[in-house]
Amino acid sequence: MDFNDTSQEAAYRDEARAWLAANAPKRSGAPDNGLDDPTNMEECRAWQRKKAEAGYACITWPKQWGGGGGAQWQSVIFGQEEARFDTPGNPFQIGLGMCVPTVMTSGNEADKERFVRPAVRGEEIWCQLFSEPAAGSDVAAARTRAVRDGADWVINGQKVWTSGAHFSDFGLLLARTDPDVPKHKGLTMFWIDMKAPGVEVRPIHQMSGASNFNEVYFSDLRVKDSQRVGAVGDGWRTSLVTLMNERLAIGGGGGAGHRTVLKLAQEISTLTGLAVKDSALREKIADWFVQAEGLKYTRYRTMTALSRGQTPGPESSIGKVVSATLMQDMAATAMDLEDQFGIISDPQTAPLAAGFQTALMNAPGLRIAGGTDEILRNIIAERVLGLPQDVRLDKEVAFKDIPTGR
Ligand SMILES: Cc1cc2nc3c(=O)[nH]c(=O)nc-3n(C[C@H](O)[C@H](O)[C@H](O)COP(=O)(O)OP(=O)(O)OC[C@H]3O[C@@H](n4cnc5c(N)ncnc54)[C@H](O)[C@@H]3O)c2cc1C
Secondary structure (H helix, E strand, C coil): CCCCCCHHHHHHHHHHHHHHHHHCCCCCCCCCCCCCCHHHHHHHHHHHHHHHHCCCCCCCCCHHHCCCCCCHHHHHHHHHHHCCCCCCCCCCHHHHHHHHHHHHHHCCHHHHHHHHHHHHCCCCCEEEECCECCECCCHHHCCCEEEEECCEEEEEEEEEEEECHHHCCEEEEEEECCCCCEHHHCEEEEEEECCCCCEEEEECCCCCCCCCEEEEEEEEEEEEHHHEECCCCCHHHHHHHHHHHHHHHHCCCCCCCHHHHHHHHHHCEECCEEHHHCHHHHHHHHHHHHHHHHHHHHHHHHHHHHHCCCCCCHHHHHHHHHHHHHHHHHHHHHHHHCHHHHHCCCCCCCHHHHHHHHHHHHHHHHCCCCCCHHHHHHHHHHHHCCCCCCCCCCCCCEHHHCCCCC
């Protein structure tokens, strides 16, 4: 493992830091970063466009499609430096992190020409239409049907938990095209226009008050065969590109850290004196410190692999398992410390701009999105530790013969 920047990396870091210092915008939208606030969305788009024009958006993508034509290590360094600034939110993450890379890998040339550049510049937003009520962890169990009709396909069914569907222009959809073969073999991927007749988006109201994700219904949605991404029946293989990118994109995670809890404990008095004197709390903070250091060094390992031109392995799943639980645990303790003020969620009046309240409400979602804790632990067990595989009874059965319980 290499903890230090090489001279080339250090020079790039200086350059990125200087550019960010000169160009990172001052935020003026609502402080909760809600993307339904048009001011916030406009700021996000403007920031993305500015980065694209300077070659800092999609740093590793080819210049011909609006990317920066750079290396993975440059992308990691820029991300680290950008995280130091309070830049606008990122409604482009799902499109640029997952959907558009899938179009670039498996789509036809016309689609690449049409979609990549506007997405890089923040002009068009994408959502990922994979999960269904009975197909989440087991996404290959998708039941949304696409049936061939001449030069078109007709789509019926339902997706759920679709982040950003309500402000997206396009979606990447996994549909069942052949129920007579085993589940992984009868899927096909399409891109769809989210504003087309036959697409209905219903926002899901969350406990945080926001509606970040949606149910999406398809009623006789007609798509052209040219909207197919990859071969008929090859949707599972195509979706693996999306899913691999998803884990890397969600990875790390953060929120207010253990140092903030320590500072809070040094300032807050309880019935028995300063909170920081409490040995049980000190033990927790020490434990979080150890976990945060472990995460930091795991990230160094990923960074080292990238700067050597290697691909990070399944061990990148560790980052999300540890950081999401850590975030939830720290936020719950910090809100206890804040006592009656801990229940205030308005960032204008809550302590520390409601950083811990927001983290507590986001953490459960983070532990589910992009692979639940249990699924990621299965991956670590099977592919990192080499333990025996989970039992998969329906792998070779025709999809239509898998019992549904109805
Ligand atoms: C914030 C957020 C954003 C999301 N955004 C999107 C999006 O944009 N697009 C999209 O398509 N989806 C999205 N999702 C959906 C997400 O991918 C699924 O919620 C996730 O894959 C889990 O599926 P599920 O909710 O159906 O739970 P299930 O798969 O039904 O799991 C239920 C429980 O069973 C456990 N379990 C399941 N299988 C196993 C197993 N083999 N071994 C051990 N335990 C198991 C799970 O860990 C979980 O605890 C989002 C989810 C969240 C929370």
